[in-house]
Amino acid sequence: MTDGPANVPQKVPHHVAIIMDGNGRWAQQRGLSRLKGHEQGAESVRAVMKGARNHGVRILTLYAFSVENWSRPAAEVNGLMNLLPRFLRKHEHLLHENGTRLRAIGRLNDLPANTRKDLFRVMADTEAYTERQLVLALSYGGRAELTDAVRALARKVKAGELDPEAIEPETFAGELYAPDLPDPDFMIRTSGEQRISNFLLWQLSYAELYFAPELWPDFREEQFAEAMRVYAGRQRRFGGVASC
Numbered sequence: 001m002t003d004g005p006a007n008v009p010q011k012v013p014h015h016v017a018i019i020m021d022g023n024g025r026w027a028q029q030r031g032l033s034r035l036k037g038h039e040q041g042a043e044s045v046r047a048v049m050k051g052a053r054n055h056g057v058r059i060l061t062l063y064a065f066s067v068e069n070w071s072r073p074a075a076e077v078n079g080l081m082n083l084l085p086r087f088l089r090k091h092e093h094l095l096h097e098n099g100t101r102l103r104a105i106g107r108l109n110d111l112p113a114n115t116r117k118d119l120f121r122v123m124a125d126t127e128a129y130t131e132r133q134l135v136l137a138l139s140y141g142g143r144a145e146l147t148d149a150v151r152a153l154a155r156k157v158k159a160g161e162l163d164p165e166a167i168e169p170e171t172f173a174g175e176l177y178a179p180d181l182p183d184p185d186f187m188i189r190t191s192g193e194q195r196i197s198n199f200l201l202w203q204l205s206y207a208e209l210y211f212a213p214e215l216w217p218d219f220r221e222e223q224f225a226e227a228m229r230v231y232a233g234r235q236r237r238f239g240g241v242a243s244c
């Protein structure tokens with residue numbers, strides 16, 4: 001067998017971050033409630049977790065609920081807050097089977113107690129896994145995260161523990177919600193919208209961006225595989241010069 005291009009190992013992003021957008025439109029197109037769209041979107045989460053594992057992606061960060069999403073109608077917010085623990089209870093076995101640690105970033109104290117309960121339980125139960133990580137961005141906002149980091153640094157300066165002149169990008173990054181996580185290599189947004197919507201403002205500095213036309217409930221393993229093919233064809237430069 002010759003070593004054709006199909007046998008060349010593909011570049012795989014270590015950390016993929018996804019803005020899961022389009023659940024509402026998916027439901028609307030079918031005359032269903034927005035919540036039905038979110039329920040179908042949860043199935044895409046399961047599919048993408050599988051796809052990520054099969055492609056060798058180690059870290060998957062999913063934008064599940066933004067700080068701005070609290071402004072949605074109460075019924076939708078409550079529906080989403082109930083969907084999360086239901087999803088976790090149904091699929092936590094997958095985390096154990098795949099050695100996946102569940103983590104969360106965001107203003108988690110804003111979440112209702114019953115949502116937090118299952119979230120924190122599953123995070124604790126999977127804490128020891130090192131193979132893969134699933135990071136849920138919940139009540140997350142990039143500006144909120146940066147503001148929280150500034151507050152933490154300011155408190156240290158005030159306490160005399162930190163010299164302002166000693167603050168470097170690394171010092172700042174050390175105050176982010178999950179400071180040990182490497183930056184995402186690849187950011188996918190579904191539903192054709194081409195914006196960041198306050199997601200990982202610091203961490204996406206050099207991420208490759210990909211905007212998929214499919215609505216999130218239609219984004220399954222095949223669409224994820226296509227995104228992986230696109231990433232493999234990208235050339236990253238990090239401000240340097242192209243290598244050939």
Ligand code: IPE
Nearest residue numbers: 020021022023024025064065
């Ligand atoms: C993304 O889908 C899910 C959340 C933001 C929670 P949307 O609910 O934003 O769906 P569209 O954008 O209205 O179609």
Ligand code: IPE
Nearest residue numbers: 019020021063064065066197
């Ligand atoms: C971003 O989607 C947030 C999540 C996917 C959780 P939105 O639907 O809230 O973003 P905008 O309003 O279109 O920018």
Ligand code: MG
Nearest residue numbers: 021022023024
């Ligand atoms: Mg949306």
